[in-house]
Each structure stands twice: as structure tokens, then as C-alpha cells.
Amino acid sequence: MLITRAFVVSALAMLLLAGCSGKDDSPDLEVRQLSGSNGEITETLTDGGQTADEAFMADLSATLNLSFKIIHAMGEKDYSYLESVAAPGVTVNKEENRVYFERGGEQLSWDFLQPVTLDKLEYRFSTYVNEQQKEFLAGFAIYSGDSHSTVEIYFVKQGDVWLFNGLLTNA
Template sequence: MNLSFKVIQAMKNSDSTYLESIINSNVTVDDEKQIFIFEDEYEQSFSNFDYSLLEYQAQFSQDNRITVALAEVSPQSNIEIYFEFIQVGETYLLYSFITN
């Protein structure tokens, strides 16, 4: 879960150097457009979540993958946030990032 918050902070700060250091080989970062590009050509823009509205929803693990589910909850809207990390050696890397 800690890695999820580090990714959120790096997106807020447009810290592409950090983001490049924690992505799996199926992900690229386009710093100019501020997006993640995934192997299946899915693109997800950097998001600027409000920490005061974030709620932990769930964490799932299977084999060498962990999915962390968060939500940004406000009276105006609810945004679901899913981070999927894959273990590569002793390190977990960002494999997928999806919001609604």
C-alpha cells in the first residue's frame, strides 16, 4: 500500500524519474503528456488525488501480484483507483493503474 501512495505523490509532483524507476517493463511513462502507456496500448493520465478524500478499500494478492484498491470519496463524485504491482525479484513494480 505504501508504494501506491508513493506513486500518487510522484504523479502530483510530476516526478517522472521516480515513476520510471518503479514501473514494470510493460509500462512506459510519457513525461510530456504526463501519462502511463501500458503494453496493451491503454493510456492512463497522471492523477492529482486529494489525500484528504482517499479511502482504503481493499488489497488482493495472488501469486506474485498485489492489487491495491483505493477510492477518492467526495459529495460530488467517487473515484475508484486500482494499482497492480508485480514482484520482480525482491522488488514490486507498477504493472497497472486504472481509475474510473
């Protein structure tokens, strides 16, 4: 009995010591290490410490707010506001109620949008226009009865500020 007890105690001591080797191969540790690495990689992909998703959401928020203000300003014929947010190369013509701008190497002009209430305006899409993420496009639908027209509003980033760079519509 004494030999059996000594054998069991010795076996338990060896198992405990073998289990405490200091090496942690648990899957939880691997997941934590990989998650940490992924976070560091994502952080290095964008400037200013923002992830790509955070940067896009900030740009989307800024351009959507600007879009609503531009649409409202056109409806109210608020020329001073439109001129204040217009990029270089965009001209607001007060006599014609038109916007002149360059798109794709061509000089274009478009009439101001008519007044629109928010219940007739629907956000459709947005995207960066180029890889440098310095041009942005926001798309909307304006409903009238059973039909709708599409409005694309273009922006260009100068410094940290988005500026109105023209619009295309079938309205």
C-alpha cells in the same frame, strides 16, 4: 480395626499406582499436540518461513507504501520516481503526463492522477491477481465533494521487489 486399616492402605496404594501409569490422555495434551502440528503445517505452506497471512501482510504493506508514493509522484509530476518504480513494459510519457502499460493483452494508457490529499484518499481493497502471488492489486477511492472515483493500482513482483505495473481508474 487392623484389617480395615490394612485394607484402606492397600486400596489407596493400588489407586495411586494405577493413576501413575505414565499415560497422559488429558485433553490439554491433545490440544497442545494438535496446535503444534497445525503450526508446522502452516509454516510449510509458505516460502521463507512466513505463514500465508504474514506473507500477505508484508506484500500489502510494501504495495500500499508504493501506492501512496506513486499517487504523490503523479500529482507532483515526479517522472524520475515513476520511472524508477515502473515494471518493464510500463512507459511514463513526460509530454503527455500519461502512463502506458499492457493489461489483458491490450496496450492501455492513463492520465496521471491529479494531486490528492490523504483526507480525500481511502483504501478499499487488495488482492493477489494470480495464484503464484507475483501480481498484486490495491484499490482506492478518491473523494471529491459528494462523489468518488475508484483507482486500481497494479504491481508485479520481480525478485523481492514490487514494481508499478499500471493503473485503471474512472477519475
